[in-house]
Amino acid sequence: MPYLHDPDDLASLIGDGPSYRVDQLRGWLYETPVLGADEMTNLPKDLRERLEPLWPFEVEMEQSADGGATRKWLFRAPDGAAFEAVLMGYPRRVTLCISSQAGCALGCTFCATGQFGFERHLQAGEIVAQVAYARAFLRKFGLPGSPDRLTNVVFMGMGEPLANYDRVREAIRRMIEVMGMSARSITVSTVGMVPGIKRLTDEPWPVSLAVSLHAADDDLRSTLVPINRRYPIADLVAAADRYYEKKGRRVSLEWTMMDGVNDTDDQAVKLAGIARELRAHVNLIALNPTPLSPNKASAEPRIERFARLLGDLGVNVTVRDTRGKDIDAACGQLRIRSGHRQKVG
Numbered sequence: 001m002p003y004l005h006d007p008d009d010l011a012s013l014i015g016d017g018p019s020y021r022v023d024q025l026r027g028w029l030y031e032t033p034v035l036g037a038d039e040m041t042n043l044p045k046d047l048r049e050r051l052e053p054l055w056p057f058e059v060e061m062e063q064s065a066d067g068g069a070t071r072k073w074l075f076r077a078p079d080g081a082a083f084e085a086v087l088m089g090y091p092r093r094v095t096l097c098i099s100s101q102a103g104c105a106l107g108c109t110f111c112a113t114g115q116f117g118f119e120r121h122l123q124a125g126e127i128v129a130q131v132a133y134a135r136a137f138l139r140k141f142g143l144p145g146s147p148d149r150l151t152n153v154v155f156m157g158m159g160e161p162l163a164n165y166d167r168v169r170e171a172i173r174r175m176i177e178v179m180g181m182s183a184r185s186i187t188v189s190t191v192g193m194v195p196g197i198k199r200l201t202d203e204p205w206p207v208s209l210a211v212s213l214h215a216a217d218d219d220l221r222s223t224l225v226p227i228n229r230r231y232p233i234a235d236l237v238a239a240a241d242r243y244y245e246k247k248g249r250r251v252s253l254e255w256t257m258m259d260g261v262n263d264t265d266d267q268a269v270k271l272a273g274i275a276r277e278l279r280a281h282v283n284l285i286a287l288n289p290t291p292l293s294p295n296k297a298s299a300e301p302r303i304e305r306f307a308r309l310l311g312d313l314g315v316n317v318t319v320r321d322t323r324g325k326d327i328d329a330a331c332g333q334l335r336i337r338s339g340h341r342q343k344v345g
């Protein structure tokens with residue numbers, strides 16, 4: 001479907017049909033999305049046939065885990081670029097984790113996408129089409145034990161959203177202004193691209209911001225997150241603080257727990273200092289093992305101790321569950337194993 005077209009410029013696709021077709025088409029693309037043009041029941045057949053091949057990607061694979069409550073899709077664009085999205089159902093919400101780039105150039109040592117390297121930026125339409133696809137899927141099939149409505153979108157799939165700023169911005173604009181989502185239900189997760197955080201601060205929408213911190217001093221952080229050498233913790237915290245002040249939205253700090261690396265009492269105390277300063281919520285998540293990293297997940301008692309220590313120091317903290325581990329759909333596990341179709345043959 002024509003997600004690569006600006007939603008305000010759909011008339012060229014309609015040809016010489018009546019002008020109300022533009023609104024009908026916009027409705028099928030953005031308001032009540034469908035899985036295929038054949039479901040656009042009030043459009044004439046020849047128009048549907050012209051629209052069908054215009055989908056920005058094919059669904060190459062769908063996998064299911066957690067009793068059907070987690071779905072992972074592998075999407076393939078016509079140029080061969082591949083990216084993934086993960087849909088996770090909970091009793092009162094449904095969260096879609098989307099990709100902003102095919103691959104990622106930032107090379108965080110513990111992340112499968114980073115280990116895979118950078119392929120290309122995703123276009124705004126390719127980002128929005130992931131959301132439309134999930135909404136259409138939910139309306140048609142639903143997830144067991146969850147609402148049949150998408151409640152949250154998180155930029156925690158492949159790629160660094162703030163390294164693809166303009167396209168991600170346009171995707172967010174379409175989600176809010178054309179699809180009718182609330183800004184608060186959209187979370188941009190960043191490893192700490194300070195200029196991008198500054199730009200996002202000046203946008204009109206109070207989207208939620210998650211900062212992937214993982215270490216509370218620059219020496220350790222630079223070994224895990226190479227971009228920290230360019231944007232050290234003090235600059236990152238200052239930018240996050242400004243975001244909070246301007247938007248009135250608490251920032252969350254993401255912390256991937258790695259055995260013997262960043263799960264020490266010393267790191268907890270330093271993290272507590274940063275979190276209190278920012279009045280941020282801390283999300284702890286056990287490392288999901290990736291093929292090329294020697295790191296192991298912290299043991300459960302360690303994670304509990306770390307969380308308790310943060311709590312005792314006055315920090316709001318949640319230990320996040322890991323979804324879709326067995327289908328490599330969990331945070332940081334997304335990477336395309338088969339590579340380009342051309343390479344596969």
Ligand code: SAH
Nearest residue numbers: 111156159160189190191212254288331332
């Ligand atoms: N580039 C952005 C968003 C994509 S990564 C960012 O880094 O924030 C989404 C989240 O997954 C981040 O919080 C990241 O730190 C986390 N993550 C990466 N690799 C992981 C792994 N192996 N196990 C658990 N979480 C991981």
Ligand code: SF4
Nearest residue numbers: 104107108111114191
């Ligand atoms: Fe890129 Fe985020 Fe993975 Fe780092 S953690 S390599 S920024 S996707």
